[in-house]
Amino acid sequence: MISEPIKDLGEGIGKGAVKGALEWGENFIKDLAKRFKEKGINFIEDKNTLEIAREQYNSGELQIYKHYIEDKNKLMILRMGLVLRKLERLGERDRKQKLREDIMKKYEIKGLHVAQFVENGVLNRYIGILLDDISSIEKFKERINEIIDNIEKYVLFVKKDDTERFILDFCLRTTASNLSMIFIVSGMGSAGEIIKKVEEKLVALLDNYELEKMSKGNNENLFFKRILKRL
Amino acid sequence: MELISLKEVSVKSKIALLKELGFNSDGEYVLDSDGNKVLDKYIEIPVKVNNMAIFPGSTIILDNNELSLSLYLEEFGDDF
Numbered sequence: 001m002i003s004e005p006i007k008d009l010g011e012g013i014g015k016g017a018v019k020g021a022l023e024w025g026e027n028f029i030k031d032l033a034k035r036f037k038e039k040g041i042n043f044i045e046d047k048n049t050l051e052i053a054r055e056q057y058n059s060g061e062l063q064i065y066k067h068y069i070e071d072k073n074k075l076m077i078l079r080m081g082l083v084l085r086k087l088e089r090l091g092e093r094d095r096k097q098k099l100r101e102d103i104m105k106k107y108e109i110k111g112l113h114v115a116q117f118v119e120n121g122v123l124n125r126y127i128g129i130l131l132d133d134i135s136s137i138e139k140f141k142e143r144i145n146e147i148i149d150n151i152e153k154y155v156l157f158v159k160k161d162d163t164e165r166f167i168l169d170f171c172l173r174t175t176a177s178n179l180s181m182i183f184i185v186s187g188m189g190s191a192g193e194i195i196k197k198v199e200e201k202l203v204a205l206l207d208n209y210e211l212e213k214m215s216k217g218n219n220e221n222l223f224f225k226r227i228l229k230r231l
Numbered sequence: 232m233e234l235i236s237l238k239e240v241s242v243k244s245k246i247a248l249l250k251e252l253g254f255n256s257d258g259e260y261v262l263d264s265d266g267n268k269v270l271d272k273y274i275e276i277p278v279k280v281n282n283m284a285i286f287p288g289s290t291i292i293l294d295n296n297e298l299s300l301s302l303y304l305e306e307f308g309d310d311f
């Protein structure tokens with residue numbers, strides 16, 4: 001073994017450790033354990049994981065959401081949506097997929113959908129649309145919380161295996177049974193391609209809605225806004 | 232509080248550290264003193280030796296993922 005301080009360990013702590021595959025000596029481990037028990041240190045596989053989690057906690061976007069959403073679980077899911085977005089930007093596909101699975105494990109498919117709703121920027125655009133027609137802050141809060149609580153009533157998350165027929169049927173059924181002001185069709189990757197193909201038919205089908213598109217890279221989102229008819 | 236990265240540390244050393252802290256390992260997963268797999272307290276998945284985070288107090292061992300770490304920070308505060 002070659003004795004050399006481990007650079008990554010911070011000031012002083014590397015003393016007594018040995019290099020190689022970063023093998024730690026017995027005494028060094030005992031010292032670490034002692035310091036741990038004295039609550040002086042923590043151990044983590046990858047500091048970046050913590051950095052990314054912390055960064056989103058302090059993000060301006062989350063601070064804005066906190067004005068309108070009080071529930072801690074909901075805020076955590078929104079925060080994970082921001083983390084998913086960050087991992088996508090970093091090209092960390094494996095970590096992103098792992099996080100998607102973790103979110104699903106904790107918050108089920110609905111939680112994952114809400115996180116995805118944040119990740120692809122749709123929540124922000126939805127808030128923007130609500131702002132065009134805001135009557136009171138309370139009503140505004142109510143509508144943001146409503147879409148998060150009942151996301152499946154407002155958003156169709158298209159999957160890569162969904163057929164055109166399924167999408168058209170689902171949209172027609174959902175908009176007929178739920179008279180929401182906004183209905184969203186969202187998809188990423190190959191699902192985004194499916195949405196592009198079915199867009200014209202959806203516009204024809206949902207004739208009492210006007211379409212606003214939000215496309216970015218392989219991310220396709222169609223916002224159908226109900227047209228209010230004058231009596 | 233100081234944060235030590237385990238990323239470059241050998242599995243052998245990680246297991247030795249776990250033993251020093253009263254845990255064990257089958258080479259892949261973290262085990263408790265009874266030999267049971269330690270589950271991440273937030274998402275209830277078995278914690279792997281090569282992807283763990285260890286926090287003091289009552290010695291909480293978590294899976295190193297953004298969700299569990301965020302939930303930990305939410306519960307115990309950001310003291311790193």
